[in-house]
Amino acid sequence: MNERLLAAVRRRFGSAATIESVVLPTLGGSNLTTIFDVVDGSSAASRRRLVARQETYVADNTPFLAPDRQFQLLLVATKHGIPCPAPVFQLEPQDELGRGYVTAFVGGETFPKRILTDARFAGARAKLAEQSGEVLARLHAIPVTEVSFLDAQPDSHDPLGAQLARLDSYGEAHPAVELGARWLVKHRPKNARRQLVHGDYRTGNLLVSESGLEALLDWECAHTGSGLEDLGWLCTRSWRFGQNHLPAGGFGSREDLFAAYARVSGSPVDADEVHWWEVFGLLRWVVLNVMQAYGHHAEGRRSAAFAACGRNASLYEYELLMTLAKRFD
Template sequence: MLRESTPQVRDNISAGLPDSNALERVGKWMALHDISQSTVVRASRLSGGAIQENWRLEMNDGVSYVLRTDADAAIPTSCTREEEFYRYRLAFEQGARVAHPEGFCLDRSVIGKPFFILEFASGITAGHLLARNDTYVPDRAALAFELGELLGVVHRTPANHARAVFGTPPQSAASASIEHIRRQLDGLSEPHPALELCLRELEVRLGGASDAVFSHGDYRTGNYMVDNGRVSAILDWEFSGWGHPNEDLGWFTAPCWRFGRPEMGGGGIGPLQSFLDGYQEATGRAVRPSELVDWQALAQVKWAVIALHQEQRHVSGAQRSLELALSGRLVSELTLEAMNLLEIR
């Protein structure tokens, strides 16, 4: 897993990887668990990953891995690294295009907190580049089709396999998601009545939707890697679990994830219909664009609530970051777009 959106990296500077001793401990743990018998010679913080930390581990045999661990502060909607590791493994076993999950470490004596190791894959994730630079995406319809198809591979995971990781599915995946968002909103110190109004309207419109599938939960441009115009890996499974299939579709196609390309309904990188055609190819399920409008509104609300929690991580002092601080500035625009979408019908 490699994010090339920012060329700068920070070597061996983190609460998790402070010095060469930590690298030595990581190398020994990897050898003990038959991941690699080589020595870790360098650790570089990868760009991207607004919620968790990703580090490239370069071994003395020339092979690289990725170490994924907790950031200094988390948001309530994120699962643990142990849970995420097993979700990566479920996705990998079902044929999803993910980096191979090599192993999970709960032993805090290694770097001070849990982590897991992934294979290293090359590519670019930066949404603003993928949306606007045809060098990275020479065939936009083909990439959008592929992204729809890859999401369909995840959604067609047999229920018994998903149940082994997530437990019993909810009676209504849509209602469960809306209630989860409401709890996160209620946990904030300030009221947000416009978001509450949107959630109530969405509850009325979508609450009866009972289908539940293995859902990525954050499937969008920025959370997959593109190499030579094709997807090389789907990233960041920390929000995955049971979900209505349209929730992932609505999240990917929502206005908030088009990176300044509103005409590109397929995640800002390609035509919406190409994305839906790819999804139908993998699942046999045809979805009309009009079916996704309410789910896109839900995506706007969900991202607004996450942005509020991101801002709180900065304001509380738990993790000082300009990126996190600026997330809170998005909330008004996200809320207005959600209300506009809910007025379409």
């Protein structure tokens, strides 16, 4: 693997380039991530820390954006000054590393428990809701004409239908999801906004330093639709990691998030619509866990953690139904 990565690097940086300090972080459900330094041999100043992301989830019913489109999206986001890992190069067939791409490495913490409870992140936590509102408002202002390739995502046309179609493809009945879907059908928000939606903006995908938000990671769920989906997903109970008194990602209040978003976007936040997207988010999180278990059970992505996801779907169904019963907020 490292020989192929080295060859891929030399195709872009010249035959004198080497790779050093290779780290394989053990995380990520749908990608193999490799962090490494590229040194071109001329000087220590040429050292660049990079990240390779190789697609590991290859299936017809994948909910994820193809890597070449993720790469295009990172180019657009970077152009608009959205903090994200700068795209460097795409993997090509001759690299024999599958589909994927390489970005700059951005330092910081993603591990939710540390961000939400370590004393050294207290200052960052105090800012994250406001920073999230600001960056999401800026993201949602990017003209959708620049990301027309997202039209191919089913989520760009019928987000709930896309979730139910995926659930159907896994062949397991989930009455709690069906009941949640009926609630969503009957309370559908009346808007036709068409904005760039990150799709996975939540604690765990935010790279955070002691001074606050550094970068948005994991763009594979991007699509177009209502930007308020991103606010609702961030407030979905599963991303509070036990800090249930702080609905915005376990670090802040909805009020601070909404106020910053309204200030930058120039229009007030419809709290009822955000709630709709929180309910949608709980349903979607159930479906994503069913997906992982299905991959383990039927598609050869064997993993004890994915097996656990299948059973953990019950935990998120519980949060979904407790929210519908107005016992959880």
